[in-house]
Amino acid sequence: MDERQGRDRLRELLDAVLDEDNRTLTDMAGDAYASPYHFTRRLRRDAGEPPVAMRRRVELERAAWQLRRGTSVTDAAFAAGYESVEGFSRAFTRAYGEPPSAVGSGGPRDHGLPAPNGIHFHPPTSLWVDATEGAGATAGAVTDQLVRHDLDDTRALLELAKGLPADPLHREVLPGARVLAWDGEEPSVAAVLEHHVHAKEVWLAAVEGLDTPARGDGDPSRLLERHDAVAPRWLAMVRDVDRRGAWDDRLVDALCDPPESFVLGEVVAHVLTYAAHRRQLARLMIRMLGVAVDDGDPITWSRTTRTKETHR
Structure with missing residues (x-):
């Protein structure tokens, strides 16, 4: 697969801004295969900050971090791209309200400077995008992403399973395989996927107060x-x-014998944990049958989903 496939274009532009070899706007734009005009326009629009200003700010953040770790003011100045220690000291003092010489005696503890986009230097050589400075993602949004990935990935596996002949689908690839003690053995692709889908049916029945749903035979079309x-x-x-x-x-699951009490957060965590395990177990079995299957990586899924949503 092309390593650039699914790459975030904004991420590429940021890479060009922060590449140590790109000291000028022309260098940055050239590295991103864009004209200086379009390069600046895109960064202003998508990151809310012109590229030269962003680079200067992130370099100062890195300098503050380096100074706290004992780097000399002179070394930090030249590493940040300044031609003189005096110029660096003036810029640092304007940004942090204290001269760089004060860092060693209790200067800025947080090297992050105000940013319109949450993009900051993250030691030792990376970036950190702080979502709290914008709309941001919440813990609930992360859970939502995990749930949606599980559902989409499950559907992709079921579509793949539909194309498998009945014999390999039900073949005991891993005899004795067991995910949960009370669920019995899951030695085949069909058994794993059956337990995987059935788990959500059972937990929803408990939450919604419905009767226990029957387990099927692993037929992929029905699944x-x-x-x-x-x-x-x-x-x-x-x-x-x-x-x-x-x-x-809490819900009191009357489907258990005897009835048992569960915290909703624990239920969701339980389902997500064993859903991820079963999806990867199914992939292992499918590969053992000689059939190619992807990795089910949520990063790839997220990038693909964002790309589709962007082009709608």
Whole structure:
């Protein structure tokens, strides 16, 4: 696969801004295969900060971090691209309200400077994008992403399973494989995917007060229908819990014998944990059958999803 496929264009522009070899706007734009005009326009629009100003700010943040670790003012100045220690000291003092010589005696503890985009230097040589300075992602948004990835990835695996002949689909690839003690063995692709889909059906039945759903035989076409039925309900339930801040609410699962009490946050964490395990277990078995399958990486999924949403 092309290593640039799915790459974030803004990330590429930021790389060009912060590359140590790119000291001028012309250098930055050339490295990003853009004209200085379009390069500056895109950074102003998408990051809210012109590239030269961003580079200067991030270099000062790195200098503050280096000074706290014992780097001399002279070395920090030249590393930040300044031609003189005096120029660096003036810029540093304007930014932090104290001269760089004060860092060693209790100067700025937080090297981050105010930024319109949350983009900061992150030691030793990386960037950190602080979402709290913008709209940002919440813990609920992260949970939502995990749930949506699980549902989309499950559907992709079920579509792949539909193309497998019945014999390899039900073949005991890993005899004795067991995910949870009370669920029995899951030695085949069909068994793993059946348990995977059934788990959400069972937990939703407990949350919604419904009867225990029957387990199927692992037929991938039927599993796909069941998944498409349970997926939107599961996502809606998780989003409702997050909206109400009800993660610590409890449900008494009357489907258990005897009935058992569960915290909703624990339920979602349980389902996500074993869903991820079963998806990767299914992938392992599919590869053992000689069939190619992707890695199910949530980073790849997220980038692909963002690209699709951007082009809608």
